[in-house]
Amino acid sequence: MSFSDQSRKTIIEPFRIKTVEPIAQTTRQQREGFLTDACYNPFRLRGGQVTIDLLTDSGTGAMSAAQWAAVMLGDETYAGSESFYDLERVVQGITGMKFIIPTHQGRSSEHILLEAMNTAGHVVLANSHFDTTKANVEYLKGTPIDLVIAEAHQPNNVHPFKGNMDLDKLESHLKELGDHVALIIMTITNNTVGGQPVSLSNLQAVSALAKRFNKPLILDAARFAENAWLIKQREDGQQHRSVRAIVRDMFDLADGFTMSSKKDGLVNIGGLLCVNDEALADRCKSLMILTEGFPTYGGLAGRDLAALAVGLEEVLDDAYLEYRIASVAYLHKALTSIGFPLINPSGGHAVYVDAKALYPHIPPTQYPGVVLTNELYLAGGIRGVEIGTLMFGHPHPETGVDCPAAMELVRLTIPRRTYTQSHMDYVAEVMADVWGNRHQAKGLQITWQGPILRAFTAKLAPVGSMSSV
């Protein structure tokens, strides 16, 4: 089904550009210097050193004219901001949740909720925990367990819902772990395994199990609209339903959700923490005063709340979602035709390259994913992000050698409404050069790492160039 003219094969960006921002154009020599200064970790690069930034789709999208207009109308009252009540009405209307709590971003929603649910010493079961969720569970002395279906780890398997929970595994964990399980989390779409969606029928089955074992079901709903669109496209019986109706079904199955509003909220900052249980909402509101501020602003300005209220409605537009998912599929198709091993099928917000398959000569302990991000930056000033052993691996307590992650991926994440088709053509052209040089690429070693979420700050160097510390 297409919302653009049926006789055209080109799905156009359903907007025109009203404000422009120049992007950096650099030489290879300059980029070599920038990357050395950044200790071979593209997270350490400055914005002005990057030409096309595909590091993340988080807070990097363009706001609409209507959102900027709402910004001017934001109510900056400290307690009881009218912008909060507008946002509350919109979120309740879309999701049906009773208690709406704004936060400054997704990870603070996670931290507050997990603390309020007293997860210390308990297990959290998820299809896949996003890295901040995993880190928060562990920081609060809980144990995160991922139970995604096996197909999720088979890059060439074109299962339409590779974000799904393995229902048999979930049931056996619930039986075996009993009271040790604090809650169940469903991340929609499932970022960790490639922006892959969760089907409505899988969510329904997870919800039924959660009810049977009396466990709360929480959605990590950062990309709820993209997930709903992919349900509409791929799930039997959903094609003729509205995205809004599918979204509502998804939220009706849950007891609450955390959301980084920097994705499908179409804003540059913000988060939501929403639950149906009043006592839990009260505990969250008490905790949030420590880190976020008063519960009607949650660490945000009134104008941020106002822009979010508009963004949450705009993201449900069929023409927008059709273009959004088509733009990811466009890059996916271009890279497939060059020969890149990718996660299939094309997913919600990014194209994921299988760096282990691209660089079979570089072992996981030499971070093939980070190597690819380095090559990409050097070749054309493009920044992607490793989702592999630097992000998820950890040093073995005795040997100090890294235990590798399940996969070595590089995510090329497409910011919302930001880049055009010619930018994607440029990315494909640069990637063709990277493909041509793949046999010459060399591994990296860590020279410094922090204790938590090391991928953001780690320093690396080419293997053999210096000893690690």
Ligand SMILES: Cc1ncc(COP(=O)(O)O)c(C=O)c1O
């Ligand atoms: C699925 C998912 N959950 C949670 C988060 C954390 O959100 P934030 O970056 O707003 O803290 C992210 C961010 O990328 C995400 O992708």
